[in-house]
Amino acid sequence: METIAYKCINCGGPLEYNAAKQKFACEYCRSEFTEEQLRQHFGNLDENLSEAVRSEEQTEQEREYGAALFTCQSCGAEVIAETGNTAATFCVYCHSPVVLSNRLTGQFKPDKVIPFKISDQEAKDKFRQFCGKKLFLPKDFISASQLDMMKGVYYPYWLIDSLKDGGISGRGEKVRRWKDDDYEYKETKTYRVVREGKIDFRGYPHTAIDDNNKKALKYVNPFNDEEFRPFTMAYLSGFLAEKRDIERDQIQSEVDNELKDYARKIYEDTVNDYDSFHLDDIYLSTLNEKWEYALMPVWLMTFKYNDKSYLYAMNGQTGKNYGELPVSKAKLAVFGALMFLLSSAVTFFLMGGASLL
Numbered sequence: 001m002e003t004i005a006y007k008c009i010n011c012g013g014p015l016e017y018n019a020a021k022q023k024f025a026c027e028y029c030r031s032e033f034t035e036e037q038l039r040q041h042f043g044n045l046d047e048n049l050s051e052a053v054r055s056e057e058q059t060e061q062e063r064e065y066g067a068a069l070f071t072c073q074s075c076g077a078e079v080i081a082e083t084g085n086t087a088a089t090f091c092v093y094c095h096s097p098v099v100l101s102n103r104l105t106g107q108f109k110p111d112k113v114i115p116f117k118i119s120d121q122e123a124k125d126k127f128r129q130f131c132g133k134k135l136f137l138p139k140d141f142i143s144a145s146q147l148d149m150m151k152g153v154y155y156p157y158w159l160i161d162s163l164k165d166g167g168i169s170g171r172g173e174k175v176r177r178w179k180d181d182d183y184e185y186k187e188t189k190t191y192r193v194v195r196e197g198k199i200d201f202r203g204y205p206h207t208a209i210d211d212n213n214k215k216a217l218k219y220v221n222p223f224n225d226e227e228f229r230p231f232t233m234a235y236l237s238g239f240l241a242e243k244r245d246i247e248r249d250q251i252q253s254e255v256d257n258e259l260k261d262y263a264r265k266i267y268e269d270t271v272n273d274y275d276s277f278h279l280d281d282i283y284l285s286t287l288n289e290k291w292e293y294a295l296m297p298v299w300l301m302t303f304k305y306n307d308k309s310y311l312y313a314m315n316g317q318t319g320k321n322y323g324e325l326p327v328s329k330a331k332l333a334v335f336g337a338l339m340f341l342l343s344s345a346v347t348f349f350l351m352g353g354a355s356l357l
């Protein structure tokens with residue numbers, strides 16, 4: 001497993017990407033560097049890096065066990081990557097960031113990345129706010145140890161640019177009613193409706209990994225695509241990252257259908273002179289299509305409560321969040337008791353009032 005650990009230019013300590021500052025920071029000597037400064041120092045940030053940064057070891061064990069073993073460059077410990085898709089992680093012993101570079105090269109080199117913008121602290125604050133509105137959370141739910149489970153993960157997405165040509169045909173109806181002294185009249189005019197045109201889809205996202213968090217990833221969309229940067233591994237330093245395990249041919253027809261659905265809505269939205277519209281046919285061909293592989297920032301927290309697991313996810317760029325939260329039965333019981341007290345107090349007051357009469 002080839003790994004990369006970016007070292008501080010001043011002191012050699014591990015460098016992490018700091019989302020709040022949008023810079024690379026060393027927590028030992030407090031130095032901060034821009035991407036340009038790192039490039040000037042290291043040359044390329046992804047390939048042909050010097051030995052000080054890159055280490056290629058354990059390939060024999062890897063072959064033998066099929067596991068992603070690597071040696072931490074900061075403390076020398078042997079570490080196994082959590083899953084087969086892990087592309088960036090931390091040493092479990094000294095917590096130094098490690099990038100597993102051969103999972104990010106060749107066909108798996110992402111085209112672009114949106115660096116984290118929401119910092120670890122901000123993510124935790126937003127989670128607290130999110131929980132604040134929920135009445136029946138278990139008491140220890142936003143404890144420090146729970147908040148430490150919040151993880152910043154770069155998730156793999158496919159981004160699809162697709163230029164379509166096509167159209168729809170159908171029947172539109174216009175209905176007119178009137179009456180005189182004897183009769184009510186209804187006139188229905190039927191029109192053949194055709195709408196045609198090109199539709200240019202840009203950056204349509206589709207998750208490129210098959211895991212349990214897929215649903216949550218849908219809810220934290222969209223990302224602001226103005227903040228894409230050309231991919232460099234350095235942005236992953238200090239975060240977790242996954243590599244894709246879904247290839248284009250596995251989801252091409254699914255994406256075709258989704259885009260066809262959007263196209264139908266776009267065409268139908270232009271049909272508005274009729275009282276009703278019945279779609280007969282939609283035809284769509286692809287003139288041009290480009291798929292790009294991108295990593296997007298997501299804050300994630302999974303938790304178990306009463307044997308059920310829950311998930312909280314937040315867009316690491318925009319802060320849009322989604323969560324399933326547990327309900328505490330004890331708190332619900334207290335609420336029930338309060339309601340009971342409250343209603344008996346009201347009854348008592350009414351009786352008291354009645355006795356005055």
Ligand SMILES: [Zn+2]
Nearest residue numbers: 008011026029
């Ligand atoms: Zn330093």
Ligand SMILES: [Zn+2]
Nearest residue numbers: 072075091094
């Ligand atoms: Zn270590």
